[in-house]
Amino acid sequence: MTRVPCIALIAHDQMKDEMASFATRHKAKLLPWRIVATGTTGGRIKDACPELDVTRLKSGPLGGDQQIGALISTGEVDMLVFFVDPLTPMPHDVDVKALMRLATVYDIPMALNLATAEILIQTLTA
Numbered sequence: 192m193t194r195v196p197c198i199a200l201i202a203h204d205q206m207k208d209e210m211a212s213f214a215t216r217h218k219a220k221l222l223p224w225r226i227v228a229t230g231t232t233g234g235r236i237k238d239a240c241p242e243l244d245v246t247r248l249k250s251g252p253l254g255g256d257q258q259i260g261a262l263i264s265t266g267e268v269d270m271l272v273f274f275v276d277p278l279t280p281m282p283h284d285v286d287v288k289a290l291m292r293l294a295t296v297y298d299i300p301m302a303l304n305l306a307t308a309e310i311l312i313q314t315l316t317a
Contacts, residue, residue, distance in 0.1 A: 197225040198270045206274035211239040229255035256286040260293045271301040
């Protein structure tokens with residue numbers, strides 16, 4: 192049985208509309224992929240693109256970032272797209288940094304803004 196590739200999609204509060212729009216624009220590229228997302232972000236993506244395979248985890252501040260980190264460390268996530276809002280203070284900033292560190296340690300492609308995500312999405316093959 193062939194493993195379905197997995198992409199993690201996360202967005203800070205001010206970036207959720209941008210993530211839903213990103214998923215909508217690239218729905219065809221994302222269709223063959225399994226998507227894991229933090230709670231509200233996953234809900235917004237699912238509302239925008241009901242045909243996508245989206246697994247919603249907990250909200251980021253309630254452990255969702257750590258759940259995705261665990262999936263990265265077990266080799267289940269192949270790519271991370273995290274639309275970070277650099278202008279809003281985040282009380283769970285430590286969790287965000289830990290997630291980025293794991294993506295770096297496990298050498299998975301990671302986009303933290305729309306420009307980089309647009310480049311990465313062009314590389315997707317299932």
